[in-house]
Each structure stands twice: as structure tokens, then as C-alpha cells.
Amino acid sequence: MxxxxxxxxxxxxxxxxxxxxxxxxxxxxxxxxxxxxxxxxxxxxxxxxxxxxxxxxxxxxxxxxxxxxxxxxxxxxxxxxxxxxxxxxxxxxxxxxxxxxxxxxxxxxxxxxxxxxxxxxxxxxxxxxxxxxxxxxxxxxxxxxxxxxxxxxxxxxxxxxxxxxxxxxxxxxxxxxxxxxxxxxxxxxxxxxxxxxxxxxxxxxxxxxxxxxxxxxxxxxxxxIIGATNETDKDILQTSSLLYLQSSMKRVYYSGFIPVNAYDNRLPVLHQSPLVRENRLYQADWLMRFYQFSAEEIIDDNNPNLDLEVDPKLSWALRHPEIFPIDINKAEYRTILRVPGIGIKSAKIIINARRFGSLDMYQLKKIGVIMKRAQYFIICKDAINQTINEITPRKVREILLKKKKTKNPNQISLAFPL
Structure with missing residues (x-):
């Protein structure tokens, strides 16, 4: 060469x-x-x-x-x-x-x-x-x-x-x-x-x-490109939602704005790319594509931007305590998908497994449910935990954020929401 x-x-x-x-x-x-x-x-x-x-x-x-x-x-x-x-x-x-x-x-x-x-x-x-x-x-x-x-x-x-x-x-x-x-x-x-x-x-x-x-x-x-202009996350996800109506549209990518032309005064002054916001948008996008959420459910006029401290699925659950707790042994698949800590694979296993008997906390954990998150939003065979309505959404948020910071105070989670 x-x-x-x-x-x-x-x-x-x-x-x-x-x-x-x-x-x-x-x-x-x-x-x-x-x-x-x-x-x-x-x-x-x-x-x-x-x-x-x-x-x-x-x-x-x-x-x-x-x-x-x-x-x-x-x-x-x-x-x-x-x-x-x-x-x-x-x-x-x-x-x-x-x-x-x-x-x-x-x-x-x-x-x-x-x-x-x-x-x-x-x-x-x-x-x-x-x-x-x-x-x-x-x-x-x-x-x-x-x-x-x-x-x-x-x-x-x-x-x-x-x-x-x-x-x-x-x-x-x-x-x-x-x-x-x-x-x-x-x-x-x-x-x-x-x-x-x-x-x-x-x-x-x-x-x-x-x-x-x-x-x-x-x-x-x-x-x-995310962060170069003043669009809210609501604007961005609504655009993505419309694009996904096309059967051939497989992915919408979100690229945190990188100030490569800092001299142009039309652009915002940033010291680094807004990667946390970019990550939250990918998580929200994942909810729309695989978890049967609509853009209007994830964000609305009262919450036009995604919560940067918690993932979009948990944020939605905390804003809708009236839906929880759900009975894991009776709820339909779409409802189970909306429980923080339960992913697509785990939800499908739950639907199949409960045909043979009621599931308890131990069995849910073995299936792959993240119980430290899900326990506040479900009831099951031997549930003894306090749910979101008993200890309030604000307290649940504080507990989960404290656990996250205790585990690794410097880590930004890049995982998709469960």
C-alpha cells in the first residue's frame, strides 16, 4: 500500500x-x-x-x-x-x-x-x-x-x-x-x-x-444529532416514532453533539458530548421497539425530557403508581413487560411457567427477574415486600438510586432498561 x-x-x-x-x-x-x-x-x-x-x-x-x-x-x-x-x-x-x-x-x-x-x-x-x-x-x-x-x-x-x-x-x-x-x-x-x-x-x-x-x-x-439544538426529548422521540411506522426503518441512532466547530456561534458551548442523554434516548427507543411503549407514554407535556438519573422504564413506573402492584401470576404479557426489572425473555418465561403453578419470589429470581427493582411493583405467591403504593414512588426512587450509587458511584449504566 x-x-x-x-x-x-x-x-x-x-x-x-x-x-x-x-x-x-x-x-x-x-x-x-x-x-x-x-x-x-x-x-x-x-x-x-x-x-x-x-x-x-x-x-x-x-x-x-x-x-x-x-x-x-x-x-x-x-x-x-x-x-x-x-x-x-x-x-x-x-x-x-x-x-x-x-x-x-x-x-x-x-x-x-x-x-x-x-x-x-x-x-x-x-x-x-x-x-x-x-x-x-x-x-x-x-x-x-x-x-x-x-x-x-x-x-x-x-x-x-x-x-x-x-x-x-x-x-x-x-x-x-x-x-x-x-x-x-x-x-x-x-x-x-x-x-x-x-x-x-x-x-x-x-x-x-x-x-x-x-x-x-x-x-x-x-x-x-442530540444537543446541537433546543429540541426536547419529546420532539426527538416523536420523530423516531413516526419513522418506525415505516416497515423498512430498522434503527434510529442518536449521536450526542460533539463541538467540532467551536468557533460557530450558532452552536451551544459544550465541554463534552451529552452521552448520558444519548444513552437515555437509546433506552427509550428500545422501549418503543421491543416493550410496546409509545412515545407519548414515555414522555409527555409535563415531562418533555427524559430523567437522567433513572432509566425511562423506571421513570414511567414511578409516574404511574396507580397501575402497580401487578399480580405476576395473573397479569397479561404486555403489563408484565412494564415492570422495572423484568425483560422480554423473563416475561415470556413467566407466561409459560405459571401454567404449571403459581410463581414465588425465589422462582422469579431464578427466571432472571431483577428482584431489587421488581419487588416494589409486583405481588406473587409469597410476596412480603412493601410495594410502591405503601412506601410512595419518591421513596422507591431514593432507595433504588442509593443502591445504584452504593454499587458503583462513578458508573453510568449503558444497559437497556429492564
């Missing part, structure tokens, strides 16, 4: 590090004779950046030259930074060489916008098309779709990429226009709709012919 390629690699990998919408899950394509790579969900290589983001390698930009001047972006055209651009051939060869050396298991490709969105998309599509058709690369590919790109190019990209993403970046149109005057939500939502339509059409054609080419089998994702 010559020095010129190394220089481009260092520059463009560094420029891509702030885009976190690169999950490599959701698709399975086994290795075939005569092809290179596999997309088995456990075989994709990940790494963690210094600020805690999980990224998928090779995570690279085609170029960090950009015609836009977004206030929050390190690659904005007015920044005096090192610039570089790969040719299509260089990036294809780099990806293959890294894969053959077992450095990577997949490719995440994004780019600055050069000339216009369609021109940029055409060059990116040439990279992934060459990998698939010329070099028989069978591994995972996630490509960033460019806002404003035409339907024809988005559809073409979907034939070669496992996942496409179009980043919203700023949750509301007003604030997006304030920080990125050249952009608007229409240019973002249009390619999202193209992807959604492509997925639907593929499913219909697949029913007619098994030889129908795959179209973004891992769906699409997007990213919102």
Missing part, C-alpha cells in the same frame, strides 16, 4: 467517525463458492471509538470534500482541514485487500457531497456495484444514501447494499435550516420513501419469482 493511499485512508476514516448509523445486523447471506465474504450477523467486525461509539469497519468516506457548510459537521466546506478523495478503483481495492487480510468483515460507505447529490451517489454506487459484480464480494455493505438523490439512483443502490441510511441530523426542520441552510427535511424524507417503496415492491415481486434480486435486505437506518 503506497503512501498516498495511506494518507487518504487516515484522512477519510477520521472524517467518517462521527456517523454512528452503521449497524451491521439484520441480514444473513452465507458464503458461496466463488464469492468473497459472508454477512453472518456474528461475523461482522466492530470497534469502539474513544467517545463510546460502536462502529463497523471498514468505515470510510469516498471523499470529505463537500459543497455544503453545515455548522455541526467537521467536513463543512469552510473548515480548513485535510481533504482527500478516493477513486472508485482505489476504494474497491482497499476494501478487498482489508477483507482478505481479515482486517474487516464489512464496509460502511459515506461521502461528502460533491457537485450535486446525484453525482456523489453515482460514484458511491460504482464502488459497491464493482465489489458485487466484478469482484463477487458477498460481505456486508452499508451505504449512506445522499439527501436529494434521485429515485433511480436510490433504487440502484438498494440492489447492491445490504442497508441504506439517510441521516435526518437535526430533528426539526426549523433548526436544520438554521444550522444547515442548504438542507431541508424534504430532501431527507424523499430517499427514505424511495427505499420504503423499493422494499415493498421487492416483497411483492418475490412472491411471483424467487429470482427477484434482493433490495436492501437489512432495511434502512438514520441518525439524529
Amino acid at each position: 503506497n503512501d498516498n493511499i495511506i494518507h487518504k485512508l487516515v484522512t477519510l476514516a477520521d472524517s467518517a467517525k462521527y456517523d454512528v448509523s452503521c449497524s451491521s445486523s439484520g441480514v444473513a447471506r452465507n458464503s458461496k463458492s466463488g464469492t468473497i465474504g459472508s454477512t453472518s450477523s456474528w461475523g461482522i467486525c466492530h470497534t469502539f471509538t474513544e467517545d463510546g461509539r460502536c462502529v463497523s469497519l471498514l468505515k470510510i468516506m469516498l471523499t470529505n470534500y463537500c459543497m455544503y457548510d453545515c455548522a455541526y459537521c467537521i467536513n463543512r466546506k469552510s473548515n480548513d482541514i485535510k481533504r482527500a478523495a478516493f477513486s472508485v478503483k482505489e476504494l474497491v481495492e482497499l476494501t478487498l485487500e482489508f477483507y482478505k487480510r481479515n482486517y474487516i468483515e464489512g464496509l460502511f460507505l459515506s461521502s461528502g457531497i460533491i457537485k450535486n447529490p446525484d453525482h456523489t451517489m453515482e460514484k458511491m454506487i460504482r464502488v459497491i456495484k464493482d465489489l458485487r459484480t466484478v469482484h463477487s464480494y458477498n460481505g456486508y455493505i452499508h451505504m449512506k444514501s445522499i439527501p436529494g438523490a434521485s429515485r433511480e439512483l436510490v433504487v440502484q443502490a438498494g440492489l447492491y447494499a445490504d442497508r441504506l441510511s439517510v441521516n435526518i441530523e437535526i430533528p426539526t426542520e426549523k433548526n436544520l435550516k438554521f444550522l444547515a441552510p442548504e438542507k431541508d427535511h424534504k430532501s431527507v424524507f424523499r430517499p427514505m420513501k424511495f427505499i420504503e417503496q423499493g422494499v415493498i415492491e421487492y416483497k411483492e415481486e418475490k412472491n411471483k419469482s424467487k429470482f427477484t434480486p434482493r433490495f436492501t435486505p437489512a432495511g434502512q437506518s438514520t441518525q439524529m
Whole structure:
């Protein structure tokens, strides 16, 4: 590998590090004779950046030259930074060489916008098309779709990429226009709709012919920057909730704002990325996707922002003591899911196990229920604990926060809420 390629690699990998919408899950394509790579969900290589983001390698930009001047972006055209651009051939060869050396298991490709969105998309599509058709690369590919790109190019990209993403970046149109005057939500939502339509059409054609080419089998994702503007968590989660109504939308990523352009007075002055808030949003997102919560239940007009001290599920339970305690041996699955300390797996086991007899505290603990949290919200066969209504929500909160601080006073929990 010559020095010129190394220089481009260092520059463009560094420029891509702030885009976190690169999950490599959701698709399975086994290795075939005569092809290179596999997309088995456990075989994709990940790494963690210094600020805690999980990224998928090779995570690279085609170029960090950009015609836009977004206030929050390190690659904005007015920044005096090192610039570089790969040719299509260089990036294809780099990806293959890294894969053959077992450095990577997949490719995440994004780019600055050069000339216009369609021109940029055409060059990116040439990279992934060459990998698939010329070099028989069978591994995972996630490509960033460019806002404003035409339907024809988005559809073409979907034939070669496992996942496409179009980043919203700023949750509301007003604030997006304030920080990125050249952009608007229409240019973002249009390619999202193209992807959604492509997925639907593929499913219909697949029913007619098994030889129908795959179209973004891992769906699409997007990213919102958190803390660069004044949106509440309610604004953010309502936007996410609407996005999840699209069957092809698999993940919404939340990226804590990092002040890379501190000189721009449109941006807030932060000493560090708001990672705790970012974590709470991921937990709330998890509740919407897997725990049957709606955005309106997690947050409302009286509580427009998530509680940073406790996870969203516990916060909701403390605000609704009238629902508790529930009888663990009689409650329906959806209600059991809402008990702090009970996860999806444990809730399903409870539903199956209680058919053979009433469950007690010991059995719940063996199932996997976190009793130090759940005990205040349930009653069961031998329950002797005081519930939330007997010792008040405020006292329960104090007890659980005290236990958390006693266990590890310096630790921020990154786990999803149970």
C-alpha cells in the first residue's frame, strides 16, 4: 500500500467517525463458492471509538470534500482541514485487500457531497456495484444514501447494499435550516420513501419469482444529532416514532453533539458530548421497539425530557403508581413487560411457567427477574415486600438510586432498561 493511499485512508476514516448509523445486523447471506465474504450477523467486525461509539469497519468516506457548510459537521466546506478523495478503483481495492487480510468483515460507505447529490451517489454506487459484480464480494455493505438523490439512483443502490441510511441530523426542520441552510427535511424524507417503496415492491415481486434480486435486505437506518439544538426529548422521540411506522426503518441512532466547530456561534458551548442523554434516548427507543411503549407514554407535556438519573422504564413506573402492584401470576404479557426489572425473555418465561403453578419470589429470581427493582411493583405467591403504593414512588426512587450509587458511584449504566 503506497503512501498516498495511506494518507487518504487516515484522512477519510477520521472524517467518517462521527456517523454512528452503521449497524451491521439484520441480514444473513452465507458464503458461496466463488464469492468473497459472508454477512453472518456474528461475523461482522466492530470497534469502539474513544467517545463510546460502536462502529463497523471498514468505515470510510469516498471523499470529505463537500459543497455544503453545515455548522455541526467537521467536513463543512469552510473548515480548513485535510481533504482527500478516493477513486472508485482505489476504494474497491482497499476494501478487498482489508477483507482478505481479515482486517474487516464489512464496509460502511459515506461521502461528502460533491457537485450535486446525484453525482456523489453515482460514484458511491460504482464502488459497491464493482465489489458485487466484478469482484463477487458477498460481505456486508452499508451505504449512506445522499439527501436529494434521485429515485433511480436510490433504487440502484438498494440492489447492491445490504442497508441504506439517510441521516435526518437535526430533528426539526426549523433548526436544520438554521444550522444547515442548504438542507431541508424534504430532501431527507424523499430517499427514505424511495427505499420504503423499493422494499415493498421487492416483497411483492418475490412472491411471483424467487429470482427477484434482493433490495436492501437489512432495511434502512438514520441518525439524529442530540444537543446541537433546543429540541426536547419529546420532539426527538416523536420523530423516531413516526419513522418506525415505516416497515423498512430498522434503527434510529442518536449521536450526542460533539463541538467540532467551536468557533460557530450558532452552536451551544459544550465541554463534552451529552452521552448520558444519548444513552437515555437509546433506552427509550428500545422501549418503543421491543416493550410496546409509545412515545407519548414515555414522555409527555409535563415531562418533555427524559430523567437522567433513572432509566425511562423506571421513570414511567414511578409516574404511574396507580397501575402497580401487578399480580405476576395473573397479569397479561404486555403489563408484565412494564415492570422495572423484568425483560422480554423473563416475561415470556413467566407466561409459560405459571401454567404449571403459581410463581414465588425465589422462582422469579431464578427466571432472571431483577428482584431489587421488581419487588416494589409486583405481588406473587409469597410476596412480603412493601410495594410502591405503601412506601410512595419518591421513596422507591431514593432507595433504588442509593443502591445504584452504593454499587458503583462513578458508573453510568449503558444497559437497556429492564
